[in-house]
Amino acid sequence: MKKDQIYAIVDIEATGASIGKDERMIQFACVLVKNGKTIETFDSFVNPSRKVSGLIRNLTGISSKDLATAPYFEDIAHLIHQLLEDTIFVAHNVGFDFRFLNECFRRVGMPALTIPAIDTVLLSQILFPKEESYKLKELTASLGYTLNHAHNALFDAKATVYLLNKLDERLKKLPLVTVEKLAELSAATTAETSLFFKHALKEMKEQPIDLDESLIIIEGLALKKPMTDNEQLTHRSKHTYPYKETDKRAQLELMGLSYRESQNQMMNTIFNYYKQETPDWIQFIEAPAGSGKSLGYLYPSLFLSSPKEKVVISTYTKLLQRQLVEENLAKLLEGLPFSKTIALMKSPSQYLSLSAFYSKLKDVDASDTEAIFCMKLLVWLTETDEGDLEEIGLGKTLHHAFWTEVKSVLNAKTPFECFKEVDYLARREKRMEKASILVTNHAYLFSQWRQFPDTFDNTNLLLDEAHHIPDVIEQNATIRLSVKTITNELKQLGSKEKEETLLNDCLELLPSENIKGYQLDTLHSSVAMVSEGWEMWCKKWIDWLIHADSYEDRIVEWKEKTLYFNELPLDIKRDTKFFCRNLEELVYVGQQLTSALNKAEEKLTQKEKRLLSKINAILDHFLTVTKRFNYLFSSVESSNPTVVRFYSKNPLSTLSFYRFDQEVKDTLLSQFNSANHIVLTSSTLSVNGSVSYLKNQLGIENNQLALYPSSYNYAKQAKLYVTTDVDTHAQKNNSVSTSFITEQIERALSKTDENCLVLFRSHDMIQKVYKRLIQRGNLNNRTILAQNISGSTAKIKKQFKKARQSVLLGSDSFWEGVDFPLDELKIVMITKLPFDSPDMPMVKRRHQSMRARGENPFVNDVLPRAVIKFKQGIGRLIRSQEDKGVWIVLDRRFVEASYAPMFLNSLPEDLKVNEQPLDQISEDLSDFFETEE
Structure with a gap:
């Protein structure tokens, strides 16, 4: 910051977030700072002369009484204007505060401020590029400041002062x-x-x-x-692995980690398996959620691994991948008597x-x-x-x-x-x-296996969250075509006239002995023809899809439709062939230009080299696209059809096509099973004490299963209820109705303030229940969040974690992979057993294939997958010794169906199933959470 300059750090609270004649100020705060020190503070509520919504009052903590006794803006406008003169205006999102304040001045007949304005949001994005969030509370918390009353103008302004000083400090370093x-x-x-x-x-x-x-x-x-x-070079000296409980316990305690007997057994199982020179089995390990599974496999891996005998650890997501490296492994290496890369x-x-x-x-x-x-x-x-x-x-x-x-x-x-x-x-x-240990994710692991079969020779493989492996292999064996990617690449090529496109860059190089004008003209025409044809082709697909009789426009969700080519409109069939020919011609024309540049590579300028690289990358992808078009749209094989997928809120930008390739899957399974050492671990590998489902899915011949019990006391820490209430509106297929689920949620939460996650299997049902809950207003005191309605999955998770008295309606991505420790989540309601929909295209294809082999799809696929998914849903609660939680199952099939024992056997041994009416469950909830351990 400029020496001796006064900075005015301002925050404004208003009746709404827009800038216009309908919104009014309700609080103004300003902190004047000089040379990094506060020299003056001004704070005032402002009477808006209108009613303020309950949402804004709750957000800001400003009551109607505060505003009723506050001055009007015109009473303090001159004071504010005078206060800010000769300062540099600073705000977190200056685009709102500065413009809003000037609009307020205009409304009372005063001149607008013309002082300089600085935005701390943009400064933070530039100077703190690694931050996960640039919201004031989360950002300042990351930098070491506690903002206790966010959305109160004075507290926000003081937090912004802290942020501004941190930004200044960072810049000058x-x-x-x-x-x-x-x-x-x-x-x-x-x-x-x-x-x-x-x-x-x-x-x-x-x-x-x-x-x-x-x-x-x-x-x-x-x-x-x-x-x-x-x-x-410590890999040259051997470090003795501590087999004994006493040695292991002492070492873990020095690191501040608690010792668990099941964890000790898991460590020894993995160590002994990897010490086998050529084991003829794959090792399965099931460890319950919250049992410290990551430590259980990382600890022995650090003792076993070396640059010549690597351990490759794979998990399901990139987030978990980075967490293993930056948190789990980093903490272990701090306490071990050796170093590993x-x-x-x-x-x-x-x-x-x-x-x-x-x-x-x-x-x-x-x-x-x-x-x-x-x-x-x-x-x-x-x-x-x-x-x-x-x-x-x-x-x-x-x-x-x-x-x-x-x-x-x-x-x-x-x-x-x-x-x-x-x-x-x-x-x-x-x-x-x-490196001695490589950490990756399943998608990349199998893509590498596919491209480079020898990548993982002489390595020990450990795959966490291994219940996902069959689906990951299917995804890797699926040929995909994304509309957005092709659209973006055509835009990058652009035209001779459009600035900041590759063709325009080529034009600017003319005259050039390496680029011929006629070659550029031909490529320009070809790109224009392909772009026009591509746009029309995409629009025809969307028009056909959304006007189909089966299309339901009320439901915002990902839509999928199996394509049978004899049912496609003639113009789409014709345009598909026409576009593919034009794209092949574009690649040919483009290669004529780039081949000339390649021949003269030594004479090329740096700019020409960069252009060549960019154009070649797009042409290579277009070459792949033409092959995918042939695979996706040239076959009429009904047992393995192409599927179209799009998000109903913005179909054109999300349109994609995919088709499964059995040959690729067979290759991946062969690579997988030829690996020397593989450990598969998860909290949900087995069904009814057996891993036969995963074994069959992965083509595994020999295996050993190690099952470790939970260290939690479920009898004291948790309750599981199955409602005895009958859904009088239920259909013959045993599905529960919207009104029933809505009533059950309201009744269950009527006597408790705890956060609740409601798990669904249908986006349609989520949206219907959300609408009813909002309309009925019986949960007005709660924050109600819903997937595909309240924002992205990541945003909803953050909102839910921050709020209290929240209800979250979620589907697939909330059944697993998200942890809500301690007070963040206390109740999980399961509306329906998580069976895959038989109408999903990939499910249909899988079941057709199973029937052709004489297998029962329900027994061998649908049921075991549902049990594994259910176990994941159960795992959302009880992640530590201090957790307390309750599950409520609304689906009576859980206890009444012929296959009910499969689900019941998946529960922890000391978790009792209670069958009661919802009103009694509600009473029990209140007593259970009020009881202090």
Whole structure:
């Protein structure tokens, strides 16, 4: 911040979030800061002369009484205007506060403020690029500040003061070369935010400091120095694995970890299995949710692994993958008497290409949105060890073409020799080579297996969340075509006339001895023809799909439809063939231009090389697209049809097609079963004490199963109820009705304030129940959230975790993979047993195949999958010794059906099933949660 300059940190609360004649101010707060110190504070409620909604009152904590006795804005307008004169206005989202305040001044006949304004949201996105959230409360909490009364203007303004000082501190710790580039690009920032960088640069030039020892500068880019190998050659000396309970307990306690006997047994099972030279079985391990399963396999892996005998650990999601490395393994290595190198194994396209970024930085327009991305990366380069772009919170900008252009490409030539030694992709390869443990995710593991069959020779494999493996293999064996990807690539090619497109870039190089004008004209015409045909083709598909008799437009969800080619309209069939021919012609024409450039590669300028690389990448993908078109749309095989999928809220941008390939699946299963050592672990591997379902799905011949009991006291910590109430509106297929579920939720929660997760199997039912709950108003005191209604899954999870007295209506993604510890979740209601819908295209295909083999789809597929899913739903509760929770099952089939024992046997042994009417369950809930342990 500029020395001796006064900064006015402002926050405003209003009757609504829009700027217009209908909204009024209800609180104004301002903290004046000079040289980082508070010199004056002003805070006042403001009478809006109108009723304020209950939502706003609850959000801000401002009562009607507070406002009734407050001054009107016109009474304090002159004071505020005078207070802010000669200051620099600062706000967290200055676009709202500054404009809203000026609108208020205009309304009372006063002149607008013309002082400079700075936005701390944008500053935070640039200077703290790794933060997960840029909301004021979450951001300041991450930086060490506790904001107790968010959405109160004074408390928010004080939090913003703290943030502004942190931003200033961060900026001035950056290398001068970085700050110079930030100031140069800062014209792209909103309002006068660029002043923040320019003032800092001036001060840093007057008082220069030495470059931090952790950084290096190459071609004007300040980078964090590459990490040295921290293995310290300790893999050459053997560390004795502590078999004895006493030794293990002592070591774990030194790390602050509790010892569990089941965990000890799991560790020894894994260690003994990997010590077998050529075991003829695959080891299954089922450990209950919350039992410390991750520690159970990481601990022996660290003792067993070396760079020559790696342990590859795979989990289901990228989030869990990073969590294992940054939290679980990091904590273990702090307490063990040796060091091991750990490496994330993920797609090369996740990493930044320094050469591509350097090229982009030289050409970026300082007034363009991409300048903001460059500023963010310039700061991030001083922080990142790996160059993994997933470290950055990209949010809604994730699909911007900029990020594709700066990503690494495997085997791509490095155009700048200066970056060769620090290239992130090269670092990744070295890390993986030297690492003792590689951590990956299932999707990438099997994609690697498919492309490079020998990748995992001489490695020990451990697959966590292994109940997902059959589906992951199916997904890897499914050929997909995404409309959005092709649309984006055609836009990148663009036209000769459209700025910031590849064809326009080619035009700017003319006259050129390497690019011929007629070649560019031909490619331009071809791209135009394909783009027009592609747009029409996509629109025809959407028009046909949404006007089908079976289409239900009331339900916002992912829609899937099996395609039978004899039922497709003639114009779609014709246009499909026509488009494919045109795309093949575009690839041919494009290759004529790029082949000429390839021949003259040594004479090419850097700009021509970059253009060549970008165009080649798109042409290569289009070549793949033509092959996929032939596979997806040229067959009439009814047993393995193509399926179209789209999200009903925005169908055109989400349209995609997919078709299963049995040959690919067979290859993956063969690779999987030929591995030397494989451990499969999960909290839900078995059905009725057997892993025969997974064994059959994966083609496993020999296996051993280790089952470990839970360490929790379910008899005291939990209750499971099955309602005896009968749904009088139920259909013959035993499905429960909307009115029944709505009433059950209301009655169950009538005497408790605890958070509740309601699990469904139908998006349609979620939306119907949500609508009824809102309309009836019996749960007005609660926050009601619903999948596909209240935002993204990640957003809903955050809202639910922060709120109290919440009800969350969720489907597939909430049955597993999300933890709500302690008070965040106390009640789980299961509306219906989680059987897969037989109408789902992939389910249909799977069942057709099973019937052809003489197998019963319900017994061999539907039922075991439902039991595993149910066990995952049960696992949402009781994750620690302190947890207390209740399950309520509304589906009577759980206790009455002929297959009920399969579900009942999946429960913890000491969890008793209570069958009671809902009113009695409600009474019990109140007593259970009020009882102190």
